Amino acid sequence: MTQFTSGLTSNGSPQDIAVGADGNLWFTAPGTRRIGRITPQGVITEYGSGILTGTPQEIVAGPDGNLWFTENGAFASIGRITPAGAVTEYSSGLPLGSAPRGITTGTDGYLYFTDSGANAIGQISTAGTISEFSAGLTASAGLRSIASGPDGRLWFAEQTTGQVGWMSVAPSVGAIGDADVTDTAATITGTVGPNAQATTYTVQWGTTTAYGQSTSAASAGSGSSPQDVSVGLTGLLPNTIYHVRMVATNATGTTVGADHVFTTTAPGAPSATSLTATVVTAGDATLNAAVNPENTSTTYHFDWGTSTTPYGAQVPLADAAVGADATDHAVSQTLHGLAPNTTYHFRVVATSASGTTYGADQTLTTSPWRPPPPPRPPPR
Known part of the structure; x- marks a missing residue:
């Protein structure tokens, strides 16, 4: 076992730690209101600039390649730090008395956090838009940690009530791709995660991002693992740019995937x-x-x-x-x-x-x- 202290500010009280997409580890230091980065070789760098409103608590790698962390205190917020150390804080959407604590990345592309002050589960997009959900929660639950489960649901701990609970989420839609593109046809591929609820999906397509056409709804099942799906498009025009996106729906909500562009071939081209x-x-x-x-x-x-x-x-x-x-x-x-x-x-x-x-x-x-x-x- 090896410990590292060089580069740590005194009284930082490192608390939570997560692996970043950059291959380093990132941690919160609430004692000095900083976020730290440590390389696998033990080199520590701390970042405090931009942390203006609260005290960092827990941290997680986000779906956008950045690190996201909760801040509580008199001015609660959700923070984002890039691998370069640039910090942005988001508080619009948090109610008065909010106290964010645990944070995790959902399978639907959002981040979710516990808010013990508001007795709610919060959701934040990678653009910083915050929503909170409290229906079904026990009053004064004492919400603490939260994690994305293998079933796609969000699991959270209620310290005060001595309970563990879960919250359903909308389907996940993975990266979309194309295959076997010819002058008049293409196969659109992707992944859809039902997140333990009956889920259907469609592919919207057209020559602009207005799309204008959609395939019939198909079932992605109700399992807990993302499913590989594919849809064939026919009747396309040769040598033409097309936009496509996948849309998945379950009882909790609808997730719209990212736009994908492909070009049909010239007649006879490979x-x-x-x-x-x-x-x-x-x-x-x-x-x-x-x-x-x-x-x-x-x-x-x-x-x-x-x-x-x-x-x-x-x-x-x-x-x-x-x-x-x-x-x-x-x-x-x-x-x-x-x-x-x-x-x-x-x-x-x-x-x-x-x-x-x-x-x-x-x-x-x-x-x-x-x-x-x-x-x-x-x-x-």
Whole structure:
């Protein structure tokens, strides 16, 4: 067991700790009203600028890559700190006498917190909009910690009443993607989490973000785990940009997924589907895709880089042949020498005499670098 004190302000009284998306650990220090960051190597940095209204309590990694924490005291709020240490506080929507305590990330993309002062469960969006819910709670429950359960529900502790309770949430909608895009058809893929309630979903689509068309509602079941779902679109126009989004509904509410854009191919052009990267380490990753030549001799490569404007690199340097039939071909290329703890973008690009097709952008994040363990002393 190893303890670290260098970098800690005296009387900080570290309280709660969470793993951040940046590979570091973040903790609250209510004694000095600061948020601390400690690397896996034990290097501590503290941030106090921007914490103006309350005393930090508990902290959690948010769905937006930032850390979110509760603040109570005379001026309660919910705080957000970026991996760079910039703090924003949100208090609009908190009632007088509010005392936020526990905080967790819900499967529906919101963060939830206990508010013992208002005897309520609070919800905050990543944009900072706060709502609170109290129906069904025991009076003066003494709300403390809260966690997102494996069933998708929110579980919370009532210290005063000696009870544990749960609250249902709206469905989750994961990232949406496209596959098998041709000149007139496409398959839209995604994940829907029913969160233990009967859930249906649709795909809204059109040539603008007004969408205008929707598929028939389909069932995602009532389980506790996110379900892979897919919907086929037909009757599309060639070489046209389309917008799509997935919408899921259960008895608690409706969740609208993010907009996704794809472009149908020119007639006869190959289809190209970027797939999830695999074998991602601190310095390497394997890029994957599916390419269908659509009966014309076709080559492919991957564009990749730390941004999409432009990607900046391609692999292989000369396009590789993929065939001339009408079947899906699994293709892959491995990248080496990547920077640790870095997000990269990539897409597959397939070309034939009928045209060039660009797969959707995908991202991967390399793992943080870990120093090798010290050598063992020689045996005596």
